[in-house]
Amino acid sequence: MLWNFGCIFLLPSLIARLEGGGKLMSALGIMLDPTRKSYEIQSFEDNLRRRVVGQDRAIRQLARAYQVFKAGIAAPGRPLANLLLLGPTGSGKTRLVEAAAEVLLGSERAILKIDCAEFQHSHEISKLIGSPPGYLGHRETHPLITQEVLDQYHSESLKLSLVLFDEIEKASDSLWQLLLGILDKATLTLGDNQRVDFTRCMIFMTSNLGSQEMAKLVEGGLGFASTMQGSDPELDQKIYRTASEAARRKFTPEFMNRIDRVIVFRSLQREHLEQILDIELRRVQERVTLAAEDRQFIFRCTAAARDFLLEEGIDVKFGARHLKRAIERHLVFALSNLIATEQIRLGDVVTVDFDRSASRLVFFRDEKAALVPAMRLSAEKAMSAASHATPAALLAP
Ligand SMILES: Nc1ncnc2c1ncn2[C@@H]1O[C@H](COP(=O)(O)OP(=O)(O)OP(=O)(O)O)[C@@H](O)[C@H]1O
Numbered sequence: 001m002l003w004n005f006g007c008i009f010l011l012p013s014l015i016a017r018l019e020g021g022g023k024l025m026s027a028l029g030i031m032l033d034p035t036r037k038s039y040e041i042q043s044f045e046d047n048l049r050r051r052v053v054g055q056d057r058a059i060r061q062l063a064r065a066y067q068v069f070k071a072g073i074a075a076p077g078r079p080l081a082n083l084l085l086l087g088p089t090g091s092g093k094t095r096l097v098e099a100a101a102e103v104l105l106g107s108e109r110a111i112l113k114i115d116c117a118e119f120q121h122s123h124e125i126s127k128l129i130g131s132p133p134g135y136l137g138h139r140e141t142h143p144l145i146t147q148e149v150l151d152q153y154h155s156e157s158l159k160l161s162l163v164l165f166d167e168i169e170k171a172s173d174s175l176w177q178l179l180l181g182i183l184d185k186a187t188l189t190l191g192d193n194q195r196v197d198f199t200r201c202m203i204f205m206t207s208n209l210g211s212q213e214m215a216k217l218v219e220g221g222l223g224f225a226s227t228m229q230g231s232d233p234e235l236d237q238k239i240y241r242t243a244s245e246a247a248r249r250k251f252t253p254e255f256m257n258r259i260d261r262v263i264v265f266r267s268l269q270r271e272h273l274e275q276i277l278d279i280e281l282r283r284v285q286e287r288v289t290l291a292a293e294d295r296q297f298i299f300r301c302t303a304a305a306r307d308f309l310l311e312e313g314i315d316v317k318f319g320a321r322h323l324k325r326a327i328e329r330h331l332v333f334a335l336s337n338l339i340a341t342e343q344i345r346l347g348d349v350v351t352v353d354f355d356r357s358a359s360r361l362v363f364f365r366d367e368k369a370a371l372v373p374a375m376r377l378s379a380e381k382a383m384s385a386a387s388h389a390t391p392a393a394l395l396a397p
């Protein structure tokens, strides 16, 4: 104790000398910098940021949890992290988990996802954990959660599982009991008494609780406040408090005490949706590239086409969900028609524009730019390189 006090008072005067390499020296040794990020964590964050827009705080918090795991000093006997994700619908909660799976485990589907709304009735729990031996149908019920299922995405280099409990406010009491056990002791006992170990899992739980109140704080209703540019620490604080108070009102203290971090997602603004549009268009292009070999082509959207999709996709209630729907309805559906009627062929370059008078997207095949099939291979290579470039570079008219 005395020693600690001594340190507090002596430290400033002890940090006296600057060594040749710019390192601060003191009688206690070389001063270290715990804010410096490793290359791996920095690139994890950068990769998430390329996929999830406008949620930097959430990304940083997830990266911190991952860093503790990578350093090997996560608390023993518990999951690696219990994270509660709050925020409006379509703001990127599920997308963040998918993006983490994509970056860390190679596929956005590498998640064990439990939709709590599907287990609202207690008897449905047997779908999750199987029924006890002797019960009718015991042999036919294959539990959704088993050790095998949980570990299926482990690799030699990374033994990590991502588990997502979606819409937890809809969970039944018995699902809550299971969840509490997992969050606290990292174990789940199945119907046949086998145990599932969750110590190598990051547990994500999502909920829309408090999003109505949060929306009221942001000028302009649910999202898209044009006046709110960049970050506003005071507003951030208020939004965080509103969300966590709503969670505290709804969830029991025993649940909240098991949460390591409450991560609050912000409503998306127009500038974010513009970036999400680029990401989503790139994903459509990837779908085209992965389609049957004889149907690959490249499409480009003009600025007018992009503006149209954005206007169609802005909806104050559904965040980016509505934008995705607009892309499917106006672009993907039309492209699929053009493919089916063979108006688009292998190696074509298609320009997508907006016809103001008809108020719809229009499509043009560029005769000169058409790629002959022999060039397809190099086009594919260019495509995959472009998909790593900035979205604007790929989609510029
Ligand atoms: N911040 C974001 N960055 C990038 N894409 C996003 C973002 N938010 C939403 N999207 C896009 O919208 C889709 C729907 O978002 P997501 O599923 O993450 O919403 P959510 O916050 O989980 O909503 P809900 O509470 O309704 O489950 C995503 O698949 C993604 O394509």
Ligand SMILES: [Mg+2]
Binding pocket: 093, 094, 095, 166, 206
């Ligand atoms: Mg979701």
